[in-house]
Amino acid sequence: MSVEFEAKKSVITPEGVFIIGTYDENGVPNAMNAAWGAQSDYGEITLFLGKHKTTDNIEKTGAFTVAFGTVDTVRISDYFGVETGNKVNKIEKAGCHVRRSAHVNAPIIEEYPLTLECKCRKWDPETGVLVGEIVSMQADESILTDGKVDQAKLRPIIFDAAGLTYREVGGVVGKAFGDGLALK
Numbered sequence: 794m795s796v797e798f799e800a801k802k803s804v805i806t807p808e809g810v811f812i813i814g815t816y817d818e819n820g821v822p823n824a825m826n827a828a829w830g831a832q833s834d835y836g837e838i839t840l841f842l843g844k845h846k847t848t849d850n851i852e853k854t855g856a857f858t859v860a861f862g863t864v865d866t867v868r869i870s871d872y873f874g875v876e877t878g879n880k881v882n883k884i885e886k887a888g889c890h891v892r893r894s895a896h897v898n899a900p901i902i903e904e905y906p907l908t909l910e911c912k913c914r915k916w917d918p919e920t921g922v923l924v925g926e927i928v929s930m931q932a933d934e935s936i937l938t939d940g941k942v943d944q945a946k947l948r949p950i951i952f953d954a955a956g957l958t959y960r961e962v963g964g965v966v967g968k969a970f971g972d973g974l975a976l977k
């Protein structure tokens with residue numbers, strides 16, 4: 794038997810735990826947590842945002858970083874989603890360390906091992922659509938195997954909209970562009 798849910802209770806999971814890093818006009822770093830986002834082209838990420846300190850910053854700098862929440866960063870990642878940079882310096886309060894991206898005017902938060910550096914390609918406050926051109930990606934060597942990002946080392950988390958929890962991404966269960974070929 795199928796159970797029907799109203800639209801607002803629909804569950805689109807897995808969702809990412811994207812940590813958006815920005816500077817304000819004085820160079821003060823900030824970070825926010827966003828679940829609504831996806832790769833929208835090669836070298837492009839699209840996020841869906843309300844009005845936040847983060848979007849005010851992006852309007853001023855035209856740049857942002859996107860780090861991926863991990864098992865080791867659950868607590869700070871959630872904090873970045875329940876506090877606003879309009880009130881406190883979240884980076885300081887979370888005890889994080891930042892360095893300026895060499896490519897865009899946005900901070901890289903060193904506690905996160907994988908970070909995209911993005912130029913703002915499009916920001917529309919009406920629809921909340923933020924499109925970023927990924928100009929570079931920084932990966933800590935601790936998460937690499939044979940020069941590639943190793944998800945088993947990164948240990949990324951996802952947001953579960955039904956349980957309001959963060960979950961660790963599980964192991965490999967198949968080969969993409971491979972397992973289906975047997976049915977062709």
Ligand SMILES: Cc1cc2nc3c(=O)[nH]c(=O)nc-3n(C[C@H](O)[C@H](O)[C@H](O)COP(=O)(O)O)c2cc1C
Pocket residue numbers: 823824825826827828829830841842843844845846847848871873874875876877878879952
């Ligand atoms: C799990 C989680 C997911 C979130 N996803 C989004 C999102 O996709 N879009 C959005 O606008 N806000 C989202 N938020 C809310 C912002 O992170 C929150 O309003 C934050 O305080 C904004 O920070 P800022 O004001 O410092 O920019 C999310 C919060 C949490 C905890």
